[in-house]
Amino acid sequence: MFLRRATLILPKSRRLFSSSSSHDLVSSIAELNKEMEFVFGEAPPTSLAGSGESQPMGQESEFKAVKKVESESKLTHISVKGEAQMVDVSHKDISKRVAIASCKVILGKKVYDLVSANQVAKGDVLSVAKIAGITGAKQTSNLIPLCHNINLTHVRVDLKLNPNDYCVEIEGEAASTGKTGVEMEAMTAVSLAGLTVYDMCKAASKDIQITDVRLDHKTGGKSGTWSREK
Template identity: 50%
Template sequence: MALVRRALFSRPTSQLIGLTSHRTRCLLNFRNFSRRSDDEWVDDFNKEMENVFGRPPESPSQWGGHVASENLKAGFSTNHYSPDEEDSRGLKVTEGVGILTVEPRHLTHVDGSGKASMVNVAEKAETKRVAVASGRVFLGPKAFELVAENNIAKGDVLTVAKIAGIQGAKQTSNLIPLCHNILLSGVDVSTSLNEELHAVDIRAEATATGPTGVEMEALTAVSVASLTVYDMCKAVSKDIQISNVQLESKTGGKSGDWYRE
């Protein structure tokens, strides 16, 4: 609350001469009730907002410092964060020129000048990392029937896709420019036939012990396996669709565990 007051009431009275009488009165009123309790401050501020904008805030607490993050969607509360402090969501609160602002955490693969940069993980702890990803290839009735009967001209679609997914995971750093070259402990790719949707469901699990995660390896495994299914079946149908390639879970590392709900 002190930061907000300092931002609003730091201008000397002598500088208010050029303002309209209404704006001057608003600022002077703000200064007067800034010395009151928080509840009184919020009540008077709400009344002033109603005078200026013709209506009060949408909720009684909209301008209260203790719930500002909820109603203003600023991602911070002046009662809980000090300048230059980061919250658990990576939002940084900074103070400057009488204004309190919130900055999103920088993208990890972009340096201070906005250029692409590989993250240095030398100081990060080595922990066990596991990531699971999934995807789905919609084949259509005709191609699905041939895959299920193992009658595709190029061979055993599901087995070849599984091997391709494992190979793809091991090549991730060669395919994705800023990925680290990870020593994988294991990659497991499984495929299953979804008769109801005439699709192949693909799941990949990547495991490693190191300073960085294996989400990209799991996602690459699913993607390459899906593309392999497409390649082996494209002669039968051009209407095949690769869909729902997504991370399902990841464990280990500084950011903790995450599971798709």
């Protein structure tokens, strides 16, 4: 009776469960469960019509996987009241965490030639920007309000001139052993390095662009390893 009631209230545009279906019992139950979730807005019970039969293991695993994705996609810096909050990480496990980020500073040929010849009036652009990036990573929690103040174990900032695009390619890496990630520290490092390149060169051109600030790779923590697809 429960199955018949569920199918009667389903939208006509949805495919209904049929006893004549060529699917086996498990596939049919899985299909019906999806229909029920569409109608009622929640996952179906783990037993059918009080029969005491457990939900198939495949369906249970699928349901847990969906809930995990929903949980990870929530904005953790917003409270249930919609207010900004600093995330409580006290319950998280300590692990080694590494993040790598990058950006590009497009100089144009005129400024590129000055930088490559080390003839910019303010001095050695790449060296100053490198130090600025490292310093920026260590100041991330002061610059971004809801970031945690963490102990960094390593910061690396590399700047490379690319003659094909007349640009400076910047890569930054941050590492820590703790309860929260270092993605923001790595991204702050390359952002500050890029801004410093701009500041050092702006007298020669106002047309300089800082582009493609992004996270490229991270390891550690509950979400594990992630890398940007090339």
